[in-house]
Amino acid sequence: xxxxxxxxxxxxASGAWREGDHxxxxxxxxVCSDRCFALEGGGILDEITVAYETWGTLDASASxxxxxxxxxxxxxxxxxxxxxxxxxxxxxxxxxxxGKALDTDRYFVVCVNVLGGCQGTTGPxxxxxxxxxxxxxxxxxxxxxxxxxxxxxxxDRLGVQKWLSVIGGSMGGMQALxxxxxxxxxxxxxxxxxxxxxxxxxxxxxxxxxxxxxVNDPAWNGGDYYDQADGEGPTDGLMLARRIAQIHYRSDxxxxxxxxxxxxxxxxxxxxWDRFQVESYLDYHGQKLxxxxxxxxxxxxxxxxxxxxxxxxxxxxxxxxxxxxxxTLIASIGSDMLYTPRQQVxxxxxxxxxxxxxxxxxxxxxxxxxxFLIEFDQVGxxxxxxxxxxxKER
Amino acid sequence: xxxxxxxxxxxxASGAWREGDHxxxxxxxxVCSDRCFALEGGGILDEITVAYETWGTLDASASxxxxxxxxxxxxxxxxxxxxxxxxxxxxxxxxxxxGKALDTDRYFVVCVNVLGGCQGTTGPxxxxxxxxxxxxxxxxxxxxxxxxxxxxxxxDRLGVQKWLSVIGGSMGGMQALxxxxxxxxxxxxxxxxxxxxxxxxxxxxxxxxxxxxxVNDPAWNGGDYYDQADGEGPTDGLMLARRIAQIHYRSDxxxxxxxxxxxxxxxxxxxxWDRFQVESYLDYHGQKLxxxxxxxxxxxxxxxxxxxxxxxxxxxxxxxxxxxxxxTLIASIGSDMLYTPRQQVxxxxxxxxxxxxxxxxxxxxxxxxxxFLIEFDQVGxxxxxxxxxxxKER
Numbered sequence: 200x201x202x203x204x205x206x207x208x209x210x211x212a213s214g215a216w217r218e219g220d221h222x223x224x225x226x227x228x229x230v231c232s233d234r235c236f237a238l239e240g241g242g243i244l245d246e247i248t249v250a251y252e253t254w255g256t257l258d259a260s261a262s263x264x265x266x267x268x269x270x271x272x273x274x275x276x277x278x279x280x281x282x283x284x285x286x287x288x289x290x291x292x293x294x295x296x297x298g299k300a301l302d303t304d305r306y307f308v309v310c311v312n313v314l315g316g317c318q319g320t321t322g323p324x325x326x327x328x329x330x331x332x333x334x335x336x337x338x339x340x341x342x343x344x345x346x347x348x349x350x351x352x353x354x355d356r357l358g359v360q361k362w363l364s365v366i367g368g369s370m371g372g373m374q375a376l377x378x379x380x381x382x383x384x385x386x387x388x389x390x391x392x393x394x395x396x397x398x399x400x401x402x403x404x405x406x407x408x409x410x411x412x413x414v415n416d417p418a419w420n421g422g423d424y425y426d427q428a429d430g431e432g433p434t435d436g437l438m439l440a441r442r443i444a445q446i447h448y449r450s451d452x453x454x455x456x457x458x459x460x461x462x463x464x465x466x467x468x469x470x471x472w473d474r475f476q477v478e479s480y481l482d483y484h485g486q487k488l489x490x491x492x493x494x495x496x497x498x499x500x501x502x503x504x505x506x507x508x509x510x511x512x513x514x515x516x517x518x519x520x521x522x523x524x525x526x527t528l529i530a531s532i533g534s535d536m537l538y539t540p541r542q543q544v545x546x547x548x549x550x551x552x553x554x555x556x557x558x559x560x561x562x563x564x565x566x567x568x569x570x571f572l573i574e575f576d577q578v579g580x581x582x583x584x585x586x587x588x589x590x591k592e593r
Numbered sequence: 594x595x596x597x598x599x600x601x602x603x604x605x606a607s608g609a610w611r612e613g614d615h616x617x618x619x620x621x622x623x624v625c626s627d628r629c630f631a632l633e634g635g636g637i638l639d640e641i642t643v644a645y646e647t648w649g650t651l652d653a654s655a656s657x658x659x660x661x662x663x664x665x666x667x668x669x670x671x672x673x674x675x676x677x678x679x680x681x682x683x684x685x686x687x688x689x690x691x692g693k694a695l696d697t698d699r700y701f702v703v704c705v706n707v708l709g710g711c712q713g714t715t716g717p718x719x720x721x722x723x724x725x726x727x728x729x730x731x732x733x734x735x736x737x738x739x740x741x742x743x744x745x746x747x748x749d750r751l752g753v754q755k756w757l758s759v760i761g762g763s764m765g766g767m768q769a770l771x772x773x774x775x776x777x778x779x780x781x782x783x784x785x786x787x788x789x790x791x792x793x794x795x796x797x798x799x800x801x802x803x804x805x806x807x808v809n810d811p812a813w814n815g816g817d818y819y820d821q822a823d824g825e826g827p828t829d830g831l832m833l834a835r836r837i838a839q840i841h842y843r844s845d846x847x848x849x850x851x852x853x854x855x856x857x858x859x860x861x862x863x864x865x866w867d868r869f870q871v872e873s874y875l876d877y878h879g880q881k882l883x884x885x886x887x888x889x890x891x892x893x894x895x896x897x898x899x900x901x902x903x904x905x906x907x908x909x910x911x912x913x914x915x916x917x918x919x920x921t922l923i924a925s926i927g928s929d930m931l932y933t934p935r936q937q938v939x940x941x942x943x944x945x946x947x948x949x950x951x952x953x954x955x956x957x958x959x960x961x962x963x964x965f966l967i968e969f970d971q972v973g974x975x976x977x978x979x980x981x982x983x984x985k986e987r
Binding site: 340405407408443454474506539 | 865893902
């Protein structure tokens with residue numbers, strides 16, 4: 200079952216493994232690094248597990264591999280149905296699969312759980328090598344660049360020297376940008392959707408209040424909550440953080456369209472805790488995330504995004520983005536109030552100025568930042584056209 | 594020192610009272626109602642204190658009175674310097690005073706602390722008539738209309754039958770709208786800035802997460818925290834609620850312009866708790882509010898805004914706004930991401946359709962919703978021109 204790595208040795212698969220419902224699909228493979236992993240921010244991880252999924256088959260010349268980079272609370276399950284350990288269908292299932300926009304009969308598609316997350320790749324809930332207890336507060340801060348290097352390590356093992364395309368939205372788009380900047384020779388094309396060259400103070404502010412929502416929860420316990428009797432950790436804090444995020448992931452028009460001022464409770468007499476429908480919706484999203492996500496990973500990955508700045512240590516964003524040489528598609532969403540027009544203009548101007556062939560698309564949506572996870576009718580054709588074009592040229 | 598009330602009897606002043614620095618200025622007068630106050634939402638308050646400030650002198654025909662309505666965390670100190678119990682200058686000090694845009698040599702300007710607040714007018718921290726202990730969780734939900742009725746009661750006492758103008762921004766703009774709808778015969782003109790005919794689901798969502806930030810703080814104690822040993826109440830929760838609000842009171846451009854990605858801490862090695870400048874700024878605003886504001890009032894007044902809907906019980910917003918007969922100025926701020934363009938368009942269209950003379954102004958600001966508390970160079974002339982015009986016509 201093991202796919203050969205670049206040196207011909209089998210990939211050590213330490214995680215669960217099962218055949219997907221389609222030939223060639225692989226789920227939850229893991230690959231361990233054989234040396235310690237020095238992080239950009241100064242920390243060291245003695246061992247790393249990288250969990251990922253793949254769809255389709257790598258061709259003989261290893262030229263049909265596409266890397267999808269997931270967003271903050273996403274995971275490697277980009278495509279395919281729900282199942283054990285997967286409460287929902289893949290987050291881009293309508294656009295990834297046999298005969299779909301990212302056609303897995305043509306492309307070998309890979310998606311990797313990010314470093315610091317909680318879906319199989321090493322993160323704060325993983326066992327510390329010294330005592331096999333969860334890292335908790337001991338987990339070091341990682342960066343977008345660290346995440347990309349774990350993906351590069353996996354690419355080596357998979358035999359992918361050069362990705363046909365690296366594609367991501369939001370935090371995934373940050374990774375796509377870093378791929379094109381860090382490894383221009385390994386990326387034939389790149390797509391960054393609703394993302395940014397550097398986190399803005401607006402985004403950092405939202406990130407901070409989400410962090411504080413968790414930290415203010417006594418059950419967070421300084422990050423070491425995994426052995427608490429109730430086993431739940433800072434659920435209230437994480438739910439609040441998610442509610443906050445869910446609002447700015449959407450838009451005024453989107454919420455108005457769906458809820459307006461509809462109420463859950465009768466409002467014939469006013470009560471402080473009567474709820475409007477929009478509150479019930481936010482509660483639902485808070486609860487849903489708290490059931491599947493680790494609060495420490497939430498803290499950490501928000502910090503990853505705050506620290507995201509392609510210009511750091513590279514003479515600024517202009518110089519960094521000038522390293523990009525591959526054909527690039529920058530897509531944004533008109534109603535996005537989190538990754539704002541200013542950031543989209545900056546990306547387009549600086550990448551163009553650096554000389555890379557640049558395409559730009561605006562996704563027409565009232566749904567704000569979440570549009571790239573909703574407007575499949577636009578995202579699919581956009582990706583199909585761009586990636587097909589790249590494939591033809593190679 | 595007591596100003597005569599409409600029936601000639603002196604106003605019972607139960608609060609602190611001191612002469613202002615200018616002749617005719619009055620601060621912190623209070624007036625008690627002499628009967629119980631039935632609230633729109635079904636609750637009853639057996640007694641009410643209304644604290645307010647005035648500037649200038651009411652003329653013989655009582656035709657020069659202007660009511661300013663303050664926003665969520667504002668208070669009656671709209672003008673004048675800081676002093677005992679007033680940590681800051683008035684929130685509209687640059688535009689209210691002798692020779693200023695709202696010229697207190699011409700106008701008798703009044704500003705009233707809102708019902709449910711924490712600056713002298715009856716609110717959750719006030720003594721319950723039964724046991725003289727703070728209301729806390731026993732305080733009933735009030736509404737914009739209840740707030741306006743306390744102001745109307747005060748107007749009676751002051752001898753003001755008809756306001757030359759009722760003016761407010763944000764939550765104050767909600768009150769101004771309700772004045773013109775509830776008491777069209779008592780309002781010669783109205784100015785509503787950066788406000789709305791009804792709270793949107795976006796605003797209710799932000800309101801909910803602020804509420805939960807407080808409720809999640811164990812020190813909130815169900816709202817009954819006034820006798821706690823530390824005497825502080827849910828400070829962490831209130832600080833978080835304010836940070837959340839402070840972000841959406843501003844804008845992406847405003848925060849970028851001021852902070853960009855500047856850091857407080859050295860970022861040579863990454864730490865989860867290193868702060869960017871924008872975080873320090875949000876911390877500051879959280880601390881500043883927590884020192885002067887009561888968490889229960891924050892909960893309650895956010896609910897006031899969520900419940901705000903001029904159309905409730907009046908056959909909808911169109912019918913309600915058609916009651917407005919006075920000349921009206923609707924002002925909005927282009928970069929406001931909280932009181933969005935959709936709401937401004939609705940106000941203008943429905944008030945116009947109802948037949949009231951409507952003026953519209955857009956405040957040009959990068960500072961978002963807070964623009965009406967920042968762009969004095971625009972707010973001042975706008976108010977001067979509008980109110981002067983009304984005064985001339987009378």
